[in-house]
Amino acid sequence: MTTRADLERLSSGLDEATRMALAALAAAFGRLDLSSPEAARDALLVVMPAIAAQYGDLAASSAAEWYERLRADAVGGPYSAILADGPSDEQVAQATRWAVGGLWGADPAGVQATLGGVLGRLIGQQGKDTVHRNVAVDPAKPRWARVPGPGGCCAWCSMLASRGFVYASAATAGQGHAYHDHCSCVPTPLWKGQAHRIDGYDPKALRAAYDKARAAVKATGATVDDKAITAEMRRLSPETVTDGIKPAE
Numbered sequence: 001m002t003t004r005a006d007l008e009r010l011s012s013g014l015d016e017a018t019r020m021a022l023a024a025l026a027a028a029f030g031r032l033d034l035s036s037p038e039a040a041r042d043a044l045l046v047v048m049p050a051i052a053a054q055y056g057d058l059a060a061s062s063a064a065e066w067y068e069r070l071r072a073d074a075v076g077g078p079y080s081a082i083l084a085d086g087p088s089d090e091q092v093a094q095a096t097r098w099a100v101g102g103l104w105g106a107d108p109a110g111v112q113a114t115l116g117g118v119l120g121r122l123i124g125q126q127g128k129d130t131v132h133r134n135v136a137v138d139p140a141k142p143r144w145a146r147v148p149g150p151g152g153c154c155a156w157c158s159m160l161a162s163r164g165f166v167y168a169s170a171a172t173a174g175q176g177h178a179y180h181d182h183c184s185c186v187p188t189p190l191w192k193g194q195a196h197r198i199d200g201y202d203p204k205a206l207r208a209a210y211d212k213a214r215a216a217v218k219a220t221g222a223t224v225d226d227k228a229i230t231a232e233m234r235r236l237s238p239e240t241v242t243d244g245i246k247p248a249e
Contacts, residue, residue: 158233
């Protein structure tokens with residue numbers, strides 16, 4: 001059975017890849033001439049894809065080793081995990097162009113934190129995509145769930161996590177395949193014969209909160225969609241999600 005400690009090992013590997021990427025970004029940022037926003041932007045457009053590629057591959061390798069270990073414990077037999085592709089240079093460049101707008105503002109040094117958020121998301125996504133990709137091609141046919149970290153998750157992630165171990169591929173996962181900045185959720189495979197229990201993860205309770213919010217939206221006559229439901233989850237049960245909306249005192 002996959003345990004919370006197993007999930008923490010994956011998170012630790014992804015966090016370490018991100019930490020190293022942020023250190024590389026800090027070194028590069030320290031060499032920029034912030035008095036020339038155009039030159040700084042152009043330098044970052046070269047540096048960011050290189051950092052994302054290097055440390056995204058490191059995160060993917062860490063996730064692949066993790067998957068192989070879990071699979072060996074679950075079903076045995078040989079299996080060589082494949083690595084997910086990272087974002088294209090153009091995708092990184094687009095994200096970088098968005099993040100560097102502050103170079104022309106009052107706090108150009110603050111751009112480093114924004115770029116760090118971009119790197120963290122891209123690197124974490126490549127590691128987690130490695131798990132998704134292997135679930136999709138593994139002949140043992142596991143499924144996976146989106147399991148929140150020990151500190152909980154936002155309403156959107158709670159909705160996706162409430163579905164339990166139902167995902168088998170990128171096609172079936174849909175929006176569950178993507179992760180936002182600073183997301184601590186972990187894609188967790190489950191092979192046939194394994195127990196569906198992970199400490200701190202109760203998809204039935206998450207589903208109950210989702211169903212309650214869905215009923216509340218329906219009762220208003222408004223359009224019942226995921227955006228409206230998660231907004232109601234934040235209002236009805238603010239203590240259960242990290243982005244809950246607490247009533248004014």
